[in-house]
Amino acid sequence: MSQLIDYTxxxxxxxxxxxxxxxxxxxxxxxxxxxxxxxxxxxxxxxQARNFYQYTASLKGGDTTExxxxxxxxxxxxxxxxxxxxxxxxxxYTIMRQFLFSSWQHLLYTSLQHSSDTQLAAIAAKxxxxxxxxxxxxxxxxxxxxxxxxxxxxxxxxxxxxxxxLTAELFVPAAFELAAPAIDPKTLQQPWHAQVxxxxxxxxxxxxxxxxxxxxxxxxxxxxxxxxxxxxxxxxPRTFPNATW
Amino acid sequence: MNTFPRRFFYGDIPGDxxxxxxxxxxxxxxxxxxxxEIFIRSKQGLDHKHVGSLHAADARMAIExxxxxxTRRLEGVSIWxxxxxxxxxSSPDEADSLYEPAADKIYRHPTFYQLPDEVNHM
Numbered sequence: 014m015s016q017l018i019d020y021t022x023x024x025x026x027x028x029x030x031x032x033x034x035x036x037x038x039x040x041x042x043x044x045x046x047x048x049x050x051x052x053x054x055x056x057x058x059x060x061q062a063r064n065f066y067q068y069t070a071s072l073k074g075g076d077t078t079e080x081x082x083x084x085x086x087x088x089x090x091x092x093x094x095x096x097x098x099x100x101x102x103x104x105x106y107t108i109m110r111q112f113l114f115s116s117w118q119h120l121l122y123t124s125l126q127h128s129s130d131t132q133l134a135a136i137a138a139k140x141x142x143x144x145x146x147x148x149x150x151x152x153x154x155x156x157x158x159x160x161x162x163x164x165x166x167x168x169x170x171x172x173x174x175x176x177x178x179l180t181a182e183l184f185v186p187a188a189f190e191l192a193a194p195a196i197d198p199k200t201l202q203q204p205w206h207a208q209v210x211x212x213x214x215x216x217x218x219x220x221x222x223x224x225x226x227x228x229x230x231x232x233x234x235x236x237x238x239x240x241x242x243x244x245x246x247x248x249x250p251r252t253f254p255n256a257t258w
Numbered sequence: 259m260n261t262f263p264r265r266f267f268y269g270d271i272p273g274d275x276x277x278x279x280x281x282x283x284x285x286x287x288x289x290x291x292x293x294x295e296i297f298i299r300s301k302q303g304l305d306h307k308h309v310g311s312l313h314a315a316d317a318r319m320a321i322e323x324x325x326x327x328x329t330r331r332l333e334g335v336s337i338w339x340x341x342x343x344x345x346x347x348s349s350p351d352e353a354d355s356l357y358e359p360a361a362d363k364i365y366r367h368p369t370f371y372q373l374p375d376e377v378n379h380m
Contacts, residue, residue: 044291044313046312046313046314046323046326047323049323049327050322050323050326053330149322150322153318153319157315
């Protein structure tokens, strides 16, 4: 049971933290239409986080709610991968991260929708439609920037090089991923690699060499970026605990 | 360099791909991208309706932008996009000759038929 709690929390944390990162673009997107697109993706991800947290809360029982999970945990309690918490950077960086992340999330939810845990299966099936769009949208942008001007190619390539080492963590199992209903992340690595390689070919980007990683983020060992993200995200509910709209 | 803002009004189709108020903006990309007119069909069986316009680099991006901008609240099941420069519009200066002659020809309206009560939606 405790493994399932950790796993559902992990799924929620990935969605919430990347959702929050993307929400930082709201009002700052490169053009109005893309500002709306990235904000929509944020809302999709935060919606997925809510579903996972509600399930976590029902498993934990007691006073736990989706809000206590999001707002009243410290950085060490979060299990999201380090990739999700990195700063949004420039547009190329945000696009590349979204593409690497969504491609992985798409495979993960595709497996998870057949899970023996009916609640997880239902959440994954619902979220899969959203993630399919995120992946399509971000893949097109990767190609657009990679196969665009010299400057756009440089920027998307820089983003790829700096983020690639962080992708290893996606496939290194943490303790809570070792038994069903968790999906063994190692089974996702091969198809993920094939998918991103194909898009990179079209984008004229060179696939970096494989790297080893650990599961730091999944075990609560985060970069300082998560700390500052949480300070902003949790500020209001922590300062005014019973605040309502 | 002097740049004069030109304002377009709803329904106007600018000829040079820069819709709306063409005052220079900080984002050059927004004005580099052509303008697209967006048509959405709200239900199967209904027709596509013009809902507005947006900027996009190509047709596929225009469809995705339209999806994000105009169908967030379940407004549609189908999207058409047309680059604005391919739309030819009638000129307001010709309104008199184009439309006014129809004003006094009431016989063109099918209002002289007696309809049975059973026919409701005519």
